[in-house]
Amino acid sequence: LLSEATSFADVEARLTTSWLNDKARAVEAAGGEVDLIVGMMPRYLSSCPDDTAVRSSSGWSGYQTCPPTSEAEWTKLVETVVTHFNVTLGLDLRYEVWNEPDGDGFWTGTAAEYFAMYRGFVLGARRAAPTAKIGGPTIMDPGTGVTTWPITAGFIDDWVAYCAATPLPELGLARLPIDFMVWHEYAFSERASTAFVIRARTLRDRVGYPDALLLVDEWNSWPVAAGGTDGPGLADSEWNAEQRRLPLRVGR
Numbered sequence: 001l002l003s004e005a006t007s008f009a010d011v012e013a014r015l016t017t018s019w020l021n022d023k024a025r026a027v028e029a030a031g032g033e034v035d036l037i038v039g040m041m042p043r044y045l046s047s048c049p050d051d052t053a054v055r056s057s058s059g060w061s062g063y064q065t066c067p068p069t070s071e072a073e074w075t076k077l078v079e080t081v082v083t084h085f086n087v088t089l090g091l092d093l094r095y096e097v098w099n100e101p102d103g104d105g106f107w108t109g110t111a112a113e114y115f116a117m118y119r120g121f122v123l124g125a126r127r128a129a130p131t132a133k134i135g136g137p138t139i140m141d142p143g144t145g146v147t148t149w150p151i152t153a154g155f156i157d158d159w160v161a162y163c164a165a166t167p168l169p170e171l172g173l174a175r176l177p178i179d180f181m182v183w184h185e186y187a188f189s190e191r192a193s194t195a196f197v198i199r200a201r202t203l204r205d206r207v208g209y210p211d212a213l214l215l216v217d218e219w220n221s222w223p224v225a226a227g228g229t230d231g232p233g234l235a236d237s238e239w240n241a242e243q244r245r246l247p248l249r250v251g252r
Contacts, residue, residue: 002077003040003064011042011077015084024091034091035182035217037138038081038121039099039106040064045073048108058105067109071120078124086129094133096182096217097121100140102155111155115162122176123168135180135212156183157203164207178204180213 001018005011015021024034040060043049047069051062058065068074085091101107101114109117118136125132137159163176181200185193197214204212 002038002042002081003061005042005044007044008073008077008080010044011080015081021089024085024093025089028091033094035094035096035215036085037096037099038078039096041066041068042077045069045077055105057103058100060106062108065104065106065108067113067117068120071116074117075120075124075127078121079128080124082125082128082132086132092133094135094180095121095125096138097134097136099138100184101137102139111158115159115166118159118163119166119168119176122173123170126168126171126173126177133179135178135182135215137182138217139183156181156200160203160207160209164209175208178209178212180215181209182215182217184218185216 001014001020002011005014020036024036027034041064043063045068046063046066048066049063051066053062054060055062055065082095085093097118098114099106101109101111107114114137122134125134137156139155160178160181163178166176167174168176181204183196183200185196200214204210204214
């Protein structure tokens with residue numbers, strides 16, 4: 001929706017005509033809940049606009065993985081997006097800030113730059129709709145080490161600590177809100193999955209976000225971690241089927 005936008009005016013035009021409008025309305029009308037991942041930096045706002053090399057691990061172009069050049073323009077973009085969906089369309093979306101920023105396929109900034117981007121997102125979203133639901137960090141691997149991708153150790157811990165310690169005086173907030181904590185799971189055993197849910201819940205409660213929802217919104221098995229080799233057909237295995245008993249929504 002946004003990654004190919006050439007200007008702020010183009011963002012506004014794309015929002016007006018997006019297929020997401022009818023889709024989100026239909027999902028909510030049927031009693032569903034909509035999570036909107038706001039990711040892929042528009043080229044006009046990217047700090048590396050000339051990087052068109054495709055990241056093999058994600059399919060994203062380089063410029064889509066970079067931090068924004070301007071916090072003010074990023075906040076303005078977010079405010080426009082949330083105004084469109086929450087105010088103009090009257091929907092109640094959950095907004096995920098980026099996708100898998102703990103690996104270099106989707107995010108080539110630093111962890112600190114992601115945290116700052118989250119702050120800007122909160123500012124824009126809550127300016128648009130004071131009750132907008134915002135969360136993250138949508139990490140690719142909670143840190144079990146079963147994948148071979150580069151993992152930033154403690155990413156989710158550092159993000160929660162940052163949110164708890166960072167005020168937003170522009171909106172009179174003593175800390176940044178976390179309405180939900182979300183992560184992805186691949187190649188986990190049930191024991192590892194359960195252990196991370198307990199860890200996430202403990203972290204959330206200890207730092208002072210007891211009402212934050214816990215979500216797993218992307219999941220599957222990774223055959224390599226099961227002792228196999230990557231290749232077609234391996235995902236359709238008994239091991240894979242057993243892993244999928246993990247519920248999508250962990251809850252509170």
